[in-house]
Amino acid sequence: MSPEINRIDQLRKELHRHNYNYYVKNAPEISDRDFDMLMKELEELEMRHPEHFDPNSPTRRVGSDLSDGFSQAAHIYPMLSLANTYSIDEVDAWVKRVDESLMGQETCIVGEMKFDGSGISLIYEHGRLVRAVTRGDGEKGDIVTENIRTIRSIPLELQGSGWPDFFEIRGEIVLPWAEFDRLNAEREALGEPLFANPRNAASGTLKLLNPSEVAHRGLDAYLYYLLGEDLPFDNHYDNMMAARSWGFKVSEAMTQLKTIEDVDRYINHWDTARKELPVATDGLVFKVNSLRQQLNLGFTAKSPRWAVAYKFAAERALTRLRFVSFDVGRMGIITPVANLEPVLLSGTVVKRASLHNDDIVRTLDIHEGDMLYVEKGGEIIPKITGVDTAARLPEARPVEFVSHCPACGTPLVRVEGEAAWVCPNKEGCVPQIVGRIEHFVGRRMMNIDGIGEETAAALFAHGYVKNIADLYDLEAGQLMNIEGFAAKSARRVIDGIGASKAVPFERVVFALSIPYVGETTAKKVARAAKSIERLMDMSVAELEAIEDVGPRIARTINDFFADGQNRDIVARLKAAGVQMAVAEDTGAAPSSDTLAGKSFVISGVFALHSRDEYKALIERNGGKNVGSISKKTDYILAGENMGPAKLEKAKALGIPIIDENTFLAMIGAQ
Numbered sequence: 001m002s003p004e005i006n007r008i009d010q011l012r013k014e015l016h017r018h019n020y021n022y023y024v025k026n027a028p029e030i031s032d033r034d035f036d037m038l039m040k041e042l043e044e045l046e047m048r049h050p051e052h053f054d055p056n057s058p059t060r061r062v063g064s065d066l067s068d069g070f071s072q073a074a075h076i077y078p079m080l081s082l083a084n085t086y087s088i089d090e091v092d093a094w095v096k097r098v099d100e101s102l103m104g105q106e107t108c109i110v111g112e113m114k115f116d117g118s119g120i121s122l123i124y125e126h127g128r129l130v131r132a133v134t135r136g137d138g139e140k141g142d143i144v145t146e147n148i149r150t151i152r153s154i155p156l157e158l159q160g161s162g163w164p165d166f167f168e169i170r171g172e173i174v175l176p177w178a179e180f181d182r183l184n185a186e187r188e189a190l191g192e193p194l195f196a197n198p199r200n201a202a203s204g205t206l207k208l209l210n211p212s213e214v215a216h217r218g219l220d221a222y223l224y225y226l227l228g229e230d231l232p233f234d235n236h237y238d239n240m241m242a243a244r245s246w247g248f249k250v251s252e253a254m255t256q257l258k259t260i261e262d263v264d265r266y267i268n269h270w271d272t273a274r275k276e277l278p279v280a281t282d283g284l285v286f287k288v289n290s291l292r293q294q295l296n297l298g299f300t301a302k303s304p305r306w307a308v309a310y311k312f313a314a315e316r317a318l319t320r321l322r323f324v325s326f327d328v329g330r331m332g333i334i335t336p337v338a339n340l341e342p343v344l345l346s347g348t349v350v351k352r353a354s355l356h357n358d359d360i361v362r363t364l365d366i367h368e369g370d371m372l373y374v375e376k377g378g379e380i381i382p383k384i385t386g387v388d389t390a391a392r393l394p395e396a397r398p399v400e401f402v403s404h405c406p407a408c409g410t411p412l413v414r415v416e417g418e419a420a421w422v423c424p425n426k427e428g429c430v431p432q433i434v435g436r437i438e439h440f441v442g443r444r445m446m447n448i449d450g451i452g453e454e455t456a457a458a459l460f461a462h463g464y465v466k467n468i469a470d471l472y473d474l475e476a477g478q479l480m481n482i483e484g485f486a487a488k489s490a491r492r493v494i495d496g497i498g499a500s501k502a503v504p505f506e507r508v509v510f511a512l513s514i515p516y517v518g519e520t521t522a523k524k525v526a527r528a529a530k531s532i533e534r535l536m537d538m539s540v541a542e543l544e545a546i547e548d549v550g551p552r553i554a555r556t557i558n559d560f561f562a563d564g565q566n567r568d569i570v571a572r573l574k575a576a577g578v579q580m581a582v583a584e585d586t587g588a589a590p591s592s593d594t595l596a597g598k599s600f601v602i603s604g605v606f607a608l609h610s611r612d613e614y615k616a617l618i619e620r621n622g623g624k625n626v627g628s629i630s631k632k633t634d635y636i637l638a639g640e641n642m643g644p645a646k647l648e649k650a651k652a653l654g655i656p657i658i659d660e661n662t663f664l665a666m667i668g669a670q
């Protein structure tokens with residue numbers, strides 16, 4: 001074999017292992033940058049050796065664009081559902097039934113989470129993933145192998161030993177809460193319909209025809225059922241532990257329970273503890289551990305007798321609709337909001353719930369004064385899931401969507417093919433202007449603390465900040481005229497505005513509130529254009545040539561920069577020192593979230609980079625620069641000649657002082 005082919009095999013093995021360490025074990029051994037470099041090397045070698053193609057190569061995780069429709073495959077064993085129970089008593093009754101059926105044999109029950117995603121069946125042959133099929137109708141499902149390959153926690157090649165030559169493993173494809181929130185925020189910014197919950201988002205994503213789009217969605221997978229003729233053990237638990245050793249993600253919550261008391265304790269524990277999990281769960285599943293006993297117990301037509309689901313109580317309340325109000329977003333999108341008689345729901349009082357858009361109001365057929373079901377399935381924002389039509393007052397009229405902007409009175413327009421109504425008065429509608437200021441200062445944009453909705457509205461009302469560029473002329477004295485600000489808090493905001501000048505260009509583009517340009521698109525557009533001057537000059541055709549930019553986005557970007565007011569704002573931002581070009585070393589130091597939530601004070605003189613470069617590195621890796629040391633500071637990045645007063649204060653507050661080498665190691669740049 002040629003040395004290059006050898007290297008390909010070696011790189012594939014190594015990258016499979018790093019994927020596993022990162023996505024299954026949460027314990028990466030190498031930096032993201034080193035990982036990217038190995039991946040790049042493999043991509044180049046594979047390009048030179050197409051004859052050594054492997055559909056399971058780690059490079060295939062990014063998804064190819066070649067997929068049209070799905071073929072279907074029959075399941076080898078039908079994919080059944082589980083009988084549901086809703087109380088500890090019902091679960092206990094099931095355990096007793098099992099014991100009786102097994103006529104007093106010793107039993108062990110395995111307790112596990114019921115993941116709320118989309119069921120999947122994975123087929124492995126000789127240690128390699130060969131096919132992935134959705135649940136479908138239980139008998140047959142869609143073949144979604146290409147999409148599944150993009151999920152990094154699913155092993156394409158197994159590790160360890162002892163797997164059968166042919167087996168099936170089933171589990172749930174889930175979209176973690178963090179990814180769900182990110183996806184919906186992006187869709188909201190783009191005026192696209194929101195996913196109601198992570199389950200819909202996960203199953204919708206699995207059915208996307210473009211695997212490279214799937215690769216961006218952050219899906220994850222938990223496996224919970226091994227099937228095959230020659231499994232290594234005669235019980236479910238040991239088989240799942242073996243599967244874990246082959247590289248599958250098996251939940252840490254999976255436990256063997258010996259007695260009915262253990263089962264009850266497990267339920268009581270997870271009833272609340274599940275709220276801390278990173279993914280949505282809608283209950284627990286209990287399974288008889290012994291495969292021989294499972295065989296004895298058998299199946300009903302719909303579900304196994306050897307397993308049962310316990311569903312968490314849906315956190316739902318019934319309350320009266322007082323009225324529907326209409327919020328105006330920064331892009332002018334009008335969102336209907338149900339204002340409710342206050343009602344207690346899983347520990348918080350709910351007064352408002354989003355109705356998302358006109359289509360949802362119509363689908364639910366909400367009438368004035370209706371009794372509405374409000375649910376909080378773990379999502380942060382409560383949602384209206386239904387109407388008690390029996391309680392409807394006879395004279396109640398259906399809720400009408402407004403025809404004019406509730407803030408500025410402009411007639412609303414509906415963009416063809418979309419559910420949203422929009423106020424077109426971009427420059428004169430107060431909530432839109434204030435919303436753009438609020439967006440600009442947000443954590444993922446310019447990361448300026450201390451300016452929330454109220455402050456942004458007050459700054460506008462006082463005439464201090466009429467657009468985002470005005471922020472850079474703001475003075476501490478002006479802030480102190482606003483209720484709630486004192487000298488110190490005003491100073492902090494001004495320092496934050498100063499530090500935001502180091503925020504990289506990619507985030508500046510996102511912060512501008514260009515319609516339809518979300519975080520990912522902003523990054524791509526910024527990197528392709530490299531500077532604001534170039535971006536402003538790009539034609540629709542040139543914009544369309546950028547990855548992920550379709551005709552609609554290209555047109556809106558072009559329109560945005562054709563507007564004299566926007567050009568003026570950009571010029572003022574640039575004059576204020578805001579980054580208007582990609583940093584030279586972007587390629588060498590990729591951005592990350594490594595420093596998310598951490599604040600840094602930079603002090604002294606450095607040998608390896610300038611202070612501004614360090615500021616940019618902190619921002620680019622999700623951290624925050626602050627001007628002065630306080631209890632909330634996480635690190636002091638200290639060079640030579642750090643001021644003695646600062647040193648004293650840092651020591652007194654016990655804040656770690658790190659040098660530039662330590663810092664660079666933290667972000668994996670060394």
Ligand code: IVH
Nearest residue numbers: 080081082112113114115119172224285304
């Ligand atoms: S076992 C024959 N275990 O719930 C038993 N299912 O209502 C097969 N699910 O279709 C299922 N978490 O998609 C099992 N720990 C778990 C589960 C689980 C979620 C889903 C699965 C199944 C549905 C049954």
